[in-house]
Structure formats: structure tokens, C-alpha cells
Amino acid sequence: MTHSDRILMGPGPCNPYPEVIEAFGRPVLGHLDPEFISLLDDTGERLRQVFRTDNPLTFPVSGTGSAGMEAAFVNFVEPGDVVVIGVNGVFGGRMCDVAARAGAEVVRVDAAWGTAIEPQQLLDAHPDPKIIAVVHAETSTGVRNDIADLGAAKGDALLLIDCVTSVGGIPVELDEWGVDIAYSGTQKCLGVPPGLAPLSVSPAAVERIIERPQSWYLDLNMIARYVTGGSARAYHHTAPISMIYALHAGLGVLLDEGLVASFVRHQSCGDTLQTGLVEMGFEMFAEQGHQLPQLTTVVVPTDRLPAGVGEADVRRQLLGHYGIEIGGGLGEFAGKVWRIGLMGHTARRRNVTLLLGALGEILAG
């Protein structure tokens, strides 16, 4: 069975940091072993630093980013609760689906894909929602939505944000912004393979966890007794031990580098890529001023492709001839947009140089 070493420049997963893969090699500990509990506690502490929060209930959900999304909704939504959700891409749309399955009365605030959502529109959408939810970095469009102004004006609502693609790549300030519930994924700017969903819940939101969420697996009432139970730890489910080693190691790499240094690195790589693509004649898809450095979206240059070569052929050539993965568009932008990630360990100048060179060669036919 062929197993190639790719340069992962799609919308995630990224290439993991070497220290992360090393961590997978550590001996497996039991999920109630004091040594593992220490490591889990330290993982929570590292996550608090990365999320910029003091929230005690900060831990990795035992599933991928979408499990984090589901945990973020099902623990707070009871049938009939009003949830305002900003939608300018796939993941905002997914939030609506998840919230509706928990019985929410969803109030959608749509913005065109490729543009950002105006925070005031979220605030004006309903006089008294239980939750206002928005995706910070839309992985489907490469757009950053502004969060900072929502917290101060949210009233009694809980502010819920998706940080899957933002954490580690651009500033995220849960406490300063007044965010109540935030989830992320490991496979983007944290430089860890997919498998866990870091989640953080403010003390105010902890008070509003519903009594019996529809999901047993994601029930924060029970999970909190394991992850923050102190000496009274209660087994809930067996934690994904080795994945937590990997996350712990990836957070260590990020914090050793420093959050600001990581943001600068991601920004620098993204700027260089975007400048290079524009110089090659590409048109950016995401709105100016809201472009993510870690995830660049460009309009497929249909008129510049060699004769008989479609956009999927270009991606196939990148993969087959260069071992580079980039992402296609989603939804109505399938075939029309490429998504190029520079996240985590992938966010290196050399990868920018490589991709621009490879694209140039392919477009030259």
C-alpha cells in the first residue's frame, strides 16, 4: 500500500510538527493513571494559554473539530431556545444544522461567501437570543469574521465561536473578547493530526449547561467531573491517550515559539503567498481586510489553464508530480475556488516558494 509524504497545503490537516509525531511514541498510560491525569491537566493549562483564557473547563473533546461543535451546542440548547448564527460558509451552515438537531429555533444571519459578517447584524438579529454563534475563521472561504465587538454587546446571550482554523494562526482572545464557548481542532494551526477538539467554556456558561444533553458522549456535566474533578475524578469515557500526547506536544511547540511569533510566521507566509499569487495574475476570493493568512482562497484562473486541463487536473498534478495537497472549493464554489493552507508546521517560507514554483510550472503547460 503506497504511503507518500505530502506537503499538506489544503484546508487541513497540515503537516504535524516533528515533536508531535515523536510524542505518539510514548508508552500508553491508563486514563486514570496519575501520570496521565497530570499530562491532561497540563494540556488544559496549555490550551488556556493558547485560547487566552482562565476558563477552568478547558480540555480536548474526544473527537474531531465537528465533535467540538456538537459539544458546544448540545450542552446549552434546549428545544425552542433561540440561537443566532452567522453563516458565510460551510461551517456556519453546519452550526445551523447541529443547533437545529438540538431543537434550537435558529435565526440565520447570512452574508455572501467570501465576505465577512457584520457583527452588528448578529446583535440585531434577535432581541434576546440564548446564544450568538459565529465562525471566527471560515475554512470554506478563507474569511475572518470579527469577534471582538460581540462580547461587550451580547447582553444575556452566550457568545459561541468556532476557532477551528484560527487558534495558533491569528490572535484569539477568549477572555478579552467575552467569548463563552469556543471549540477548535488540532489539525490546523496547532500542527497536530486531526482527532481532538479543544473546547473552552466560561464559568458563566458552565452555570447554564443543561441538565441532560441529548448526547451522553459529549455531556459536559459528566466530562467535567473527569477533566476538572481534582481528587474526585470520575471515569466517564476512556480518553484518547495517544492523541492527547500529540496535542500536548504540539501545544508545547507553539508556546515555546510564542503565540505572537507564530502569528507573525503565519502572517508572513500568507502575505508572501498572496502577493506571489496576485503577481501571477490570480484573483483573491476572500474580501480584502478579512483574508486569513493561514488559509488563502483564490479564484480558479480558468482562462489561464493549459488547453484541456481542468482545475481538478491541476490539483491532481500538484499531488501526483509534487506531492503537494491543496484544497478545492466547497458547495457552490466547488470547481471555482482553490483553498491553500499554510498552517502549523506547514507555515514555512519554503512551502510558499515550492507551491508558487509548482503552480507556475503547471500553468506553463
Next chain:
Amino acid sequence: MTHSDRILMGPGPCNPYPEVIEAFGRPVLGHLDPEFISLLDDTGERLRQVFRTDNPLTFPVSGTGSAGMEAAFVNFVEPGDVVVIGVNGVFGGRMCDVAARAGAEVVRVDAAWGTAIEPQQLLDAHPDPKIIAVVHAETSTGVRNDIADLGAAKGDALLLIDCVTSVGGIPVELDEWGVDIAYSGTQKCLGVPPGLAPLSVSPAAVERIIERPQSWYLDLNMIARYVTGGSARAYHHTAPISMIYALHAGLGVLLDEGLVASFVRHQSCGDTLQTGLVEMGFEMFAEQGHQLPQLTTVVVPTDRLPAGVGEADVRRQLLGHYGIEIGGGLGEFAGKVWRIGLMGHTARRRNVTLLLGALGEILAG
């Protein structure tokens, strides 16, 4: 931060096979990379061999065993559906909780912890249930419940079994037994760290997947388009790539050894341990004839412990002085029972010898 190498003789996780840890080192592929799709397909094929089934919908759920349990219920249960559940331990009880949260009318069939459930009682519990569910190997008590006779007599009901602790350690025959829905975990007799829940669904059960399960993350309608979509794969959520490498490798070790050889190894280790413990004066907890070889439960020999030494002290000494983890009891048997696992890579004669020696030394004071 201390990180010891334990001999994991608790109720799971077990020690992983060395080949499994090696697999974690493989380069990360994208979840839509043709090479990863091939590996995922092959993982499904290996799971079919291990589950002894032809079910096309056989794949690892992106969560630990309890996520498998939740997927097994929420995709089939609508409010008011009657679900008969056998309960003779923690995991049968958990099934009731999960099913009830999906709106099931749960009909419990209880048996004393430590004893097996009589299949006829499950069949007689309700005239027309939608699901009959039972745990094959109860991890909380070390008891094997008989499944083989349920399939032929189940009528229109779907037969749902928890194989978390059984698969790879004792015979599991999904197709021969007429099982419709089965889930497992990776960290027991498959010799892989925790993190995935292999799931298999019969074609008859696929026809009865409900339209819109309450869980988006576990929605089999959408997941099936990714895992069995052929050329029309649709992205659902990012698969936990590296964990799937690990599972694929663990299944390879198991199939290379051969299922029957693995059962013989687990049985031999369990027999040797149980004989040794009885010779030392221990009393077995699980009912004769239904004792799991891979998970031995013994009554704590309170009267034989050195003065001032409690059962938790014994477990602490095993962990601290010998690096051996065994499990305590759960629920009302906390403090009264020990659970000793010999699963996956841990199921080695040398570990039996070691544990009996260590226990002998500790009891000698």
C-alpha cells in the same frame, strides 16, 4: 513530567502492539487523499474480517468506544421506540442512558452483576421491540453474555451488541449470529490505543437508519457517503488520520496472527491467571462458564491483605513498585473487586507470571 512505561493490566487500555506505535510515525495524509481513502477502505476490509461480517458499512467511528455506542443508538431510535436492553454491569446501564436520551422507551432486563443475562429473558421482555441490545463482554464485571441464540429469534427487532472488550479476544460472529449493529473499541483486544470505535451495520439495519439523527457528528446517512461512497466520496468531517493508521496496523497484527490463534492466546493467558489466582486463594467474581479470559474479575481478599493495607494500596503498590496497572471495581463493587486485563499485546504469558509474582510479594507484606 514523569512518563513511565506501564504494563497495562487494567480493563483497558492495553499495551499496544509495537507495529501500532510505528504506524503513528507515518506521514499524515489528507482525509480526501486517494492513498488515505485506500487505507480507510482496507481498514474497513480488515474490520469485516475481525467482526466476521460482509456488512459494507463497517468503519471506525471518530471517537472512543462510547461514541460507538451512541452512534449505534441515535441512528436507529426515534422518540417512543421500544428498546430492550440487558443490564448486568456499567455498560448495559450506559446503553439505557444513551437510548433514553434518544427518546427510547427502554425495557430493562436486569441480571445480577457477575452473572450472565439469559437470552430468553431478552426475547421475552417485549413482544415487538425495535431493538434488542446487550453487551457481549461486560468490562465492569468480566462476564460474557451469550449472543448466538438471539439472532434467530429476534423477529423484526434489530440486534445491537457492544463488542468493545470482546473483538479480537473471544469469538465474535456478526453474520452467523444475526447481529445488525455492533460497535467496539480499539484499546482492548485489538491492541491499539483508545480513540476509535469500530462499527458495523447490517444491510437490513442500514435500511432502518432514521432520516435525521439527533447527532450530526454521528449521522450515518452522511458518514456512509464518505466511508462507502466509492468515487462519489463526500466530505463529512475530517477523519482522525493517525489513529486510523494505528488501527489499520493493529488489525494487521491480529490478522497475521490469525483470529483463532489470538483467541487461543487470550484464553491461555486468562486460564493461567485464573488458575494461579485460585491457587493463591482468590475467589473469582464472574459466574463460572461465563468468565472472560481477557478480563478477570476477582473478589478483593480483604482478610488476606497485610495489616493496614487497603485494596487501593495494593493497586498503588502494583503501579508504583512494579509499574503494573490493574483496575478497581465500578459502581457498588468499587473497593470489592479487582479487574485484571490480558488484552491485545498485554496478553502474554510473561505478564501473567509477573502479576502473580507481584501480588504474592505484596500480600506477603
